[in-house]
Amino acid sequence: MSTTANNLDEAGDFDATAYIANLGRAARVAAVEMARATTQAKNAALIQIATNIEGAKADILAANARDVANASGLEDALVDRLTLNEHRIATMAEGLRAISELPDPIGETTDLCFRPSGVQVGQMRVPIGVIGIIYESRPNVTADAAGLCLKSGNTAILRGGSESLHSNSAIAECISNGLNHAGLPAVAVQMLDVSDRRAVGALLAAHQWVDVIVPRGGKSLIERVINEARMPVIKHLEGVCHVFIDEMADRKKAFDVALNSKTQRYGTCNTMETLLIARAISDQVLPELIQAYSDLGVELRGCAETCALDKRIKRAVEQDWFEEYLAPILAIRIVDDIDQAMEHIRHYGSQHTDCIVTEDLGAARRFLAEVDSSSVMLNASTRFADGFEYGLGAEVGISTDKIHARGPVGLKGLTSQKWIVIGDGHIRT
């Protein structure tokens, strides 16, 4: 069939399936080349893209200004995420250079050993293939996601929010030029250039072209992806994160970790939303914490026992324990012990990040082993749950799924391991 820039069929309607098939076919061809690209070529592309982004700073800011002007109706937090400035552009470029310095995961062969049959069996790390990424507002995701997909030998099909279309296009141009410059296929990173929502539906249906979908955005996006995707999904649902202060906690560490986990940033998914504290230590730790939270303007909602401690604390309702506030609000519950704390986390948590503060080895060992979250912490702020902090370089997202990659998804999360068998004419008898 003949196609035009926007895949309009004869009746003038947008043919989303044909549009995605065109991108998909190009991505599949490029994937073969990307899978065998040398580390040198991939790094050269990353560094060139960083240079291009710095060089195109004025153009990117102008494109972004158009997006921001169109976004006047949107809420402040969204406009903030959408807005680029010199610092954010510099950070994008730095991120790409940081990815170029990470070890290349592709080809790493592990556990190669002789089997009784005489063949050697091991595993080799390889790209997944074509990664679809659907995200909202933040244009910096365009550079981060492209960089990670490129370094891990994948091709990417990106669909940013329609509110950031101009910013994303400006960044995408820097990416294609960088790929070209390094002798890699420019279509290794493709960006959907239409805002028609049917294109997303067609992308989610295209399991013959797209190997995995990574959605980054609000609940309604994630729900749409769960319902419509016909390929595996690496998704982040929500972060209802807990800090549990065990009765054997050090008071100073408990104070520091509980305060930092809530107040270092309010709107991030690894921010603590519920503080659990063992009854035996609550009156030694809570009053000071309540004061500190109140000084910072954090609204506190507590269980009956917590409310009895301080009249500034509102009574929490059942829904509070399920809530991802993403705001200066904190739920506090006094629990009997570690068992009740872990039971609470199992029932109300979202398997994102949970922390115990304790000096007791037995409690630490149990919490680390038994709490089934993507990150489980001991005496450390939940805010550490982050690809940069974990040494992954950038992250393409934080997965709350239980298979493939859990937690921050970096280069390794964009690879798979195939089996390698080496014989010398061996046959099975």
Next chain:
Amino acid sequence: MSTTANNLDEAGDFDATAYIANLGRAARVAAVEMARATTQAKNAALIQIATNIEGAKADILAANARDVANASGLEDALVDRLTLNEHRIATMAEGLRAISELPDPIGETTDLCFRPSGVQVGQMRVPIGVIGIIYESRPNVTADAAGLCLKSGNTAILRGGSESLHSNSAIAECISNGLNHAGLPAVAVQMLDVSDRRAVGALLAAHQWVDVIVPRGGKSLIERVINEARMPVIKHLEGVCHVFIDEMADRKKAFDVALNSKTQRYGTCNTMETLLIARAISDQVLPELIQAYSDLGVELRGCAETCALDKRIKRAVEQDWFEEYLAPILAIRIVDDIDQAMEHIRHYGSQHTDCIVTEDLGAARRFLAEVDSSSVMLNASTRFADGFEYGLGAEVGISTDKIHARGPVGLKGLTSQKWIVIGDGHIRT
């Protein structure tokens, strides 16, 4: 709501959703206990189940005889897979004992290292949770799958084929008793005891209870699962496996590997279905191979060049190159070189298992790195692609997916890795 054995509602209709919710809730509760079960308890259960199966041999054979009697209308291969005998029962018990001897993957913590912030970050291997397994005919899958799920600290919800209902029930009883005996929850392995197909639909929709679905069976089952599952799927689609005889192949090794890959067993997914051979060596290797295949009654279908070599070879049509024969039929194509061979595998293959026979290091290196299949082999029969041969013990299936587990799925494929962060009161600044 009140439930009866078969979840009949007041109108006498089967309420599949309620039926699955009951199993799911029980599985979720048992999953907490299984995740923290000691290696000792899990091994004790495995060994006891093996003993129970041997002890109940007469009952299992009687139950199986009922299934086989009911299966009179089914095709021979299916009846063969359904039929148990003393040897197959002994193999089931041996398989469970072998799983008890494998290292326990749970709790293994790797790559724990200090980050610049001062916290230690690593990864801990944990169970996935609740595994749903849908399979057909072979009752031995009941024991294998249960054993692997148990050892990896998961709970399982099993749905065998309705044709093997009595056999599976008899084996399931041995499993529950073994779990009980070891002090583990008997509901850690549950078997759907209804043949109503709506139960499968309800199971595939139950993403709140089931973390991953493993289908084992024919294409129509797999397609139903792809379309209906609302949770991740670890699936095996088909095995269109290739052997490529490179121009630098050793003639003896080429003969052995090509013959064994096709004829050691015809009906398995790791059997070669297409032989590719470099033109430069074809006249030195093919005549002898054609004779050997013909002596064993293998029907040969070739490209025009191959057909010119021997009048016994039929002309292959386009569909032959896509075909998983699972039968004594082989497609043969003469290719220019390794590039054309890899192009053929990319276009027609199913990313299951592909092998190169060569003495040339450069060709071996390229083939192993570039062929994107779950198992890639050098000078070894494709029949080695198997959980036992790879040292995994039993396998719950062979995955042709590209994320999570690829190839044979053993204990590790039934686990995930969570992040562990250890600090000493560390906060993020």
